[in-house]
Amino acid sequence: MDSQAAEQRVLELHNLLNQYNYEYYVLDQPSVPDAEYDQLLQELNKLEEQFPSLQSPDSPTQRVGGEVLDSFKKVTHDQPMLSLGNAFNEGDLRDFDRRVKQTLDEDSYVYVCELKIDGLAVSLKYENGLFIQGATRGDGSVGEDITANLKTIRSIPLKMNQPFSIEVRGEAFMPKQSFVSLNAIRDEKGEEPFANPRNAAAGSLRQLDPRIAASRQLDIFLYGVANPGETGVTSHSAGLDLLDELGFKTNKERKVCSTIEDVIQFIEGWADKRPDLPYEIDGIVVKVDSLEQQRELGTTAKSPRWAIAYKFPAEEVVTQLIDVTLNVGRTGVVTPTAILQPVRVAGTTVQRATLHNEDLIREKDIRIGDYVVVKKAGDIIPEVVNVITDRRTGDEQEFLMPTHCPECESELVRLEGEVALRCINPKCPAQIREGMIHFVSRNAMNIDGLGEKVIAQLYREQLIHDVADLYTLTKEQLIGLERMGEKSADKLLAAIEASKSNSLEKLLFGLGIRHVGAKAAKTFAQHFETMDALAKADIVQLTAIHEIGDKMAEAVVAYFAQPEAQELMEELRSAGVNMTYKGPKLVSVAESDSFFAGKTIVLTGKLHQLTRNEAKDRIEALGGKVSGSVSKKTDLVVAGEDAGSKLDKANELNVEVWDEQRLLDELNK
Numbered sequence: 001m002d003s004q005a006a007e008q009r010v011l012e013l014h015n016l017l018n019q020y021n022y023e024y025y026v027l028d029q030p031s032v033p034d035a036e037y038d039q040l041l042q043e044l045n046k047l048e049e050q051f052p053s054l055q056s057p058d059s060p061t062q063r064v065g066g067e068v069l070d071s072f073k074k075v076t077h078d079q080p081m082l083s084l085g086n087a088f089n090e091g092d093l094r095d096f097d098r099r100v101k102q103t104l105d106e107d108s109y110v111y112v113c114e115l116k117i118d119g120l121a122v123s124l125k126y127e128n129g130l131f132i133q134g135a136t137r138g139d140g141s142v143g144e145d146i147t148a149n150l151k152t153i154r155s156i157p158l159k160m161n162q163p164f165s166i167e168v169r170g171e172a173f174m175p176k177q178s179f180v181s182l183n184a185i186r187d188e189k190g191e192e193p194f195a196n197p198r199n200a201a202a203g204s205l206r207q208l209d210p211r212i213a214a215s216r217q218l219d220i221f222l223y224g225v226a227n228p229g230e231t232g233v234t235s236h237s238a239g240l241d242l243l244d245e246l247g248f249k250t251n252k253e254r255k256v257c258s259t260i261e262d263v264i265q266f267i268e269g270w271a272d273k274r275p276d277l278p279y280e281i282d283g284i285v286v287k288v289d290s291l292e293q294q295r296e297l298g299t300t301a302k303s304p305r306w307a308i309a310y311k312f313p314a315e316e317v318v319t320q321l322i323d324v325t326l327n328v329g330r331t332g333v334v335t336p337t338a339i340l341q342p343v344r345v346a347g348t349t350v351q352r353a354t355l356h357n358e359d360l361i362r363e364k365d366i367r368i369g370d371y372v373v374v375k376k377a378g379d380i381i382p383e384v385v386n387v388i389t390d391r392r393t394g395d396e397q398e399f400l401m402p403t404h405c406p407e408c409e410s411e412l413v414r415l416e417g418e419v420a421l422r423c424i425n426p427k428c429p430a431q432i433r434e435g436m437i438h439f440v441s442r443n444a445m446n447i448d449g450l451g452e453k454v455i456a457q458l459y460r461e462q463l464i465h466d467v468a469d470l471y472t473l474t475k476e477q478l479i480g481l482e483r484m485g486e487k488s489a490d491k492l493l494a495a496i497e498a499s500k501s502n503s504l505e506k507l508l509f510g511l512g513i514r515h516v517g518a519k520a521a522k523t524f525a526q527h528f529e530t531m532d533a534l535a536k537a538d539i540v541q542l543t544a545i546h547e548i549g550d551k552m553a554e555a556v557v558a559y560f561a562q563p564e565a566q567e568l569m570e571e572l573r574s575a576g577v578n579m580t581y582k583g584p585k586l587v588s589v590a591e592s593d594s595f596f597a598g599k600t601i602v603l604t605g606k607l608h609q610l611t612r613n614e615a616k617d618r619i620e621a622l623g624g625k626v627s628g629s630v631s632k633k634t635d636l637v638v639a640g641e642d643a644g645s646k647l648d649k650a651n652e653l654n655v656e657v658w659d660e661q662r663l664l665d666e667l668n669k
């Protein structure tokens, strides 16, 4: 065969194999016997051997790369990968619906209900139709590049049937059957079995050798486009249809529901049918369908306000409570933890459960020695549901909370209005240790390899006294620790080094200032841009930011007023830790100059020259406040195309109304 004929045949084989692959793995409707597929694949392999220049990365022969990786590269997501808020009962769902209705200020919206697949979230990037990169969610902004492993999932097209550039999101999972056979094999080999299909899927995709992932029979359902607005669709359900058309595997058990009643009915139906599915689901995801309305509802730092995950109630088991221990947290709160006779619940062995606080122990009348009902709240956190009093023998012991801190022995206090007991000694070693654990956690400085155990060890060995000391650690010191080899020490040092260049909000959140969560940290970072500027700000400057209330402002001022905090900033700075904001900048115009300063503005209808979020960001940057509903307090309504009830209401209340162009003119002034 000459090279031209070979090229022609290679193309034919690509098309045939892609089609057969699609029919088999995506549609679950094979049209040819396996042997025929194998034969064609072999033919392609041979041709590629003969004409190596014809072997392209999207060739059906390239699913399992030969290379074993050293580590996974980090991938910064173009659009953050958010998680979902949870609903545990009908009431939570109705509350969600009420919030949606209130914000949209109208009744015309519909939901899409989807199965919540229990696997791990991944993002797939295509350029000109070719699969170029696949990543884990990670902390939502930065994940790991697991392209080679994802390529082994046969339902992921290496080439879409349109030359689009698009990023799609979905859930990779291990079907129940694959999980059962995988664990049987592991048992036979004397290897530790996986606790559940989700862990098995995650473990498989975290293998550096793609051949292992290839052997694990993983699958995927795509549930969304990262930036659906750019594809021209106007609803989530149309986005899913588009994914189908492009050759992706989506879950067909989805339903458009026009009322929350329909949603609840859909959920009830699946609670019964759930065990019959060939894969595990842990709930139902409910999403507002219209993209325009999704934009209007917006997101919090963590999750969209337009979607919620209903979680099926957890499995409950009975076990004995052997003892109660105490934990001192980062803010000094002392929490009692139940030590349980180990028991399996929802896929893992549980031996501890939080008891939250003394009131709860009294309320449930939990005693040491009791038989208790245990479940995993949200399928994750073990919790004591209630006591089986019938099984009491009389030998059970009441548990009394201590009067002094179990770590530093200072007297515990109960702050007004709180149920918790607190240790208020700022030098309490437990608080310092927990503070450091928070500092390195994902949403804070995100230092991989610095888990609770390593921090506890470093602290115990007096190698670190505060978070700044993390940046003085040496390889020799690390290698001295338990279970720390040279390789992990190198990795850890590299992760610590990398954290120095984090944007300001991560550091700010990591400091653990009272009331300052991830979202507030971001807001402060955006507004002040440097740690210095924030540290110098007074209450008036802080509360001038719309999202910032008195309590938070006071906490920030009080934090930076402490000499210890100033010292810590100096230490971090001289260690080379970045203290500036690196994200997108707010336009800085003196608020008093702007028309928008101090005004409440409502955006409604379709905007064409900028997105709803861009408009919101720019108005807010100029000191305006963007609200979701029109009231007497509204100063201005900007009405785009097809504006509906909000425009009517504005007219009714005599509120000033602008069109998009007028808004742009004012913004550009």
Ligand code: IVH
Pocket: 081, 082, 083, 084, 085, 114, 115, 116, 117, 118, 119, 120, 121, 122, 170, 171, 223, 224, 285, 304, 307, 309
């Ligand atoms: S939508 C911004 N749909 O559940 C919304 N998530 O915290 C992104 N999941 O991390 C998620 N099935 O991994 C969505 N049909 C579905 C899903 C689903 C499973 C996972 C996803 C996400 C987690 C929710």
